[in-house]
C-alpha cells in the first residue's frame with residue numbers, strides 16, 4: 001500500500017484560505033453593514049409628497065450595502081439588486097469564493113442571505129394597492145404607534161431593511177417609536193454595532209433580554225415597555241408597504257377593541273422578490289387541532305359580503321403584522337405568559353380577543369411583505385414542548401368541555417400532556433366575564449364543522465369546507481380584486 005506524502009500547503013493556498021476566512025468573518029460580523037453613503041434611486045413618492053429617496057436622505061438612512069458586497073455584486077454583474085421588489089438572481093458557482101460564501105450563508109441563515117446583503121435597505125417596493133386603498137382618506141389625527149419588533153438570529157440586512165421600511169413609510173406623527181426587543185442572539189453585529197446604529201435615531205429604542213426566551217415572552221416584554229397608545233407587532237423578517245399603518249390605526253381609532261391584522265404578502269427566501277397582488281387577502285380560522293388555516297373571503301362571508309377592501313371580521317390571524325390598542329391589550333392579558341417559545345399564540349390571542357369583548361379584523365388596505373423561511377433556532381423547551389403545550393393550554397383555558405374533547409380527538413390524544421398551571425388565566429377569564437367557546441362558534445365561526453363522538457377527524461375540516469364551498473358554487477377569491 002502506498003502512502004501519499006503529506007505536503008505543507010503552498011503559500012498560494014494559504015493566502016486563498018486566509019482571504020476566504022477574512023470575507024466570511026466580515027460577512028458574519030462587523031463589516032456586514034459598514035455604512036456606505038450610496039442610496040439607490042427610488043422612484044416612488046412617499047406620503048410627504050417627496051420621493052422615498054429624498055426621505056431616506058432626510059433621515060440619513062444609508063443603503064447598508066458593504067464594500068465587500070459591492071465587490072461581489074460587481075463580479076456577478078448585479079446592479080440595483082431587488083429594487084422595486086424584483087428578484088435577485090445570480091449564479092454563485094461563477095467564482096469559488098462566492099460559491100463558498102453563498103453556501104456558508106445559506107447554512108447559517110437557511111435563506112439566501114447573500115442576496116439579502118445585496119438589496120438596499122431603502123429599496124423601493126411597488127405601490128400595488130387597489131385604487132380603493134390608494135385613494136381612501138383617513139383622519140389626520142390618529143393614535144400613535146409603538147412598532148414592536150422582536151428579533152433573534154436573522155441577518156443584519158434583513159432586520160435593518162424592515163426598520164428602514166417602517167421609517168420610510170410611516171408618517172412621523174403616527175410613529176411614537178420603533179421598539180426593538182432583542183431575544184438573545186450570539187450574532188456579534190447585534191452588540192455594540194446595533195447600539196451605535198440606533199443612537200442616530202431618537203425614536204428607535206432597544207431593550208435586551210439576556211437570555212433567549214422565544215417570540216412569546218419577547219412580545220410580552222415589548223408589550224410591557226411600549227410607550228405609544230397602539231402597539232404594532234412586526235416579525236423581524238418583514239418589509240412594510242406604502243400606506244401600511246393608517247388603515248390599522250384608523251380602525252383602532254374607531255373601535256379600540258379591534259385587533260387589526262394586516263394582509264400578508266410574501267418575500268421570496270431565495271430571491272428576496274416581493275410578490276404582491278391587488279386582492280383583499282384571506283380570512284383566518286382554525287381547525288379542531290388548533291392550527292391556523294386561511295379561508296376565502298367569499299366562502300367565509302357567504303351571503304353577507306362586506307365591501308371588498310373594508311375591514312373584515314376574521315376568526316384568527318397570524319403574527320407577521322398586527323396592531324392592538326395598548327390598554328385593551330393589557331386589559332385582556334397580553335399574551336399567555338406561560339406559553340413556550342413559539343406556536344399557537346396568535347390563535348390564542350384571537351380567541352381571547354373575541355371571547356373577552358373585542359373583535360379581530362383583517363385590514364385589506366394594510367399590506368406587509370413577510371419572508372416565510374425555515375427556522376434555524378430553538379422552538380421548544382424540553383419541559384414544555386413548544387406548540388403542543390401552547391395548544392393544550394389554549395384548549396384547557398378557552399374551550400368548554402363539550403368542545404375540548406374534539407381538540408384531543410383531532411390531535412389523536414385522549415389525555416392532555418403537561419399544560420402547566422392555568423389558574424391565573426382562568427381567573428382572568430372570569431374577571432373579564434369572557435363569553436363561552438360555544439358563543440364563539442355560533443357568532444364568529446359558524447362554519448366550523450361540529451363533529452359527533454364517532455366522527456373520524458382526519459381530513460374532516462377540509463371535507464366539510466370543500467362540501468360547503470361546492471354548495472356555494474365553488475367560488476374562489478381569484479378574481480376578487
Ligand SMILES: *[C@@H]1O[C@H](CO)[C@@H](O)[C@H](O)[C@H]1NC(C)=O
Nearest residue numbers: 074075076077078091094095
Ligand atoms: C460580467 O460581465 C463581464 C463583461 O461583460 C463578463 O466578462 C463576465 O463573464 C460577466 N460575469 C458574469 C458572472 O456574468
Ligand SMILES: *[C@@H]1O[C@H](CO)[C@@H](O)[C@H](O)[C@H]1NC(C)=O
Nearest residue numbers: 090091092093094095096099
Ligand atoms: C453557473 O456557473 C457555472 C460556472 O461558470 C456553470 O458551470 C453553471 O452551468 C452555471 N449554472 C447556471 C444555472 O447557469
Ligand SMILES: *[C@@H]1O[C@H](CO)[C@@H](O)[C@H](O)[C@H]1NC(C)=O
Nearest residue numbers: 126128274275276277278279
Ligand atoms: C400587482 O398586482 C397585480 C394584480 O393582482 C399582479 O398581477 C402583479 O403581479 C402585482 N405586481 C407585483 C409587483 O407584485
Ligand SMILES: *[C@@H]1O[C@H](CO)[C@@H](O)[C@H](O)[C@H]1NC(C)=O
Nearest residue numbers: 401402405406451452453454
Ligand atoms: C359523547 O361522549 C361523551 C363522553 O366522552 C358522552 O358523555 C356523550 O354522551 C357522548 N355523546 C353521544 C351523542 O354519544
Ligand SMILES: *[C@@H]1O[C@H](CO)[C@@H](O)[C@H](O)[C@H]1NC(C)=O
Nearest residue numbers: 454455456457458459460463
Ligand atoms: C380516518 O380517515 C383517514 C382518511 O380520511 C383514514 O386514513 C383513517 O384510517 C381513518 N381512521 C379510522 C379509525 O377509520
Ligand SMILES: *[C@@H]1O[C@H](CO)[C@@H](O)[C@H](O)[C@H]1NC(C)=O
Nearest residue numbers: 466469470471472473474475
Ligand atoms: C365544484 O367542484 C367540484 C370538484 O372540485 C365539482 O365536482 C363540482 O361539480 C363543482 N360544483 C359547482 C357548482 O361548480
Ligand SMILES: [Mn+2]
Nearest residue numbers: 235320370371
Ligand atoms: Mn415570521
